[in-house]
Amino acid sequence: MVMFYSVDDGNDRLARELWIERFPDHVILCAQTFTSVVQHLRDHCTFKPQTHDRARDRTERILQAEEQILERVEEEPNISTRRLAAEVGVS
Template sequence: MNFSNSEMTDMVLMYGQALGNSLEARRLYQEAFPERRLPNHKTFANVVQRLRENGKFQPRFSDRGRERTERTLDAEEEILNVVENDPGISIRRLSYRVGVSFECVRLLFMGSHERVGLPNTSKFC
């Protein structure tokens, strides 16, 4: 369930007022804001922990999605080797040659021209 920053701020305040007791924080929140959706009691502790760890309410983007697999790392290395040997190769041809999606190749090169020593051309943007 997504909550606004205002709602999450109020959750943190209620959690503090309840001295870290999630069930009590939920009860206080319901009394103070009867018109709002009532979060699960675990949400109060989760919001506070996220705020402590990240300094913000929203989760870090690095915590999302799947981990990179060995196959992905191998494909990246192969892509860079192919580009080194044929700098003019198109992304479409490169993705076909390596056996990965066009999007995978495109994402590898987004913003990485300096890192991999590629010319800043539209082929790799």
């Protein structure tokens, strides 16, 4: 992706066209995706997403969901799991 982007000095539309030509069976990406990937590489010197704080946020979300589920089941003990999942926003 970065190679396609660099072929014409950062022309994301040309990079997209080259991508489609080279990988016709792959997902067709929008032109901005090429710019975003290259910018992320410039900013972070890696393709890997920054994950240093994700565990903490995930734990907090899980605890909040647990509390909401317990409160909701206490209010309505016969609630279906599908309805409960939809209301709380979890699978």
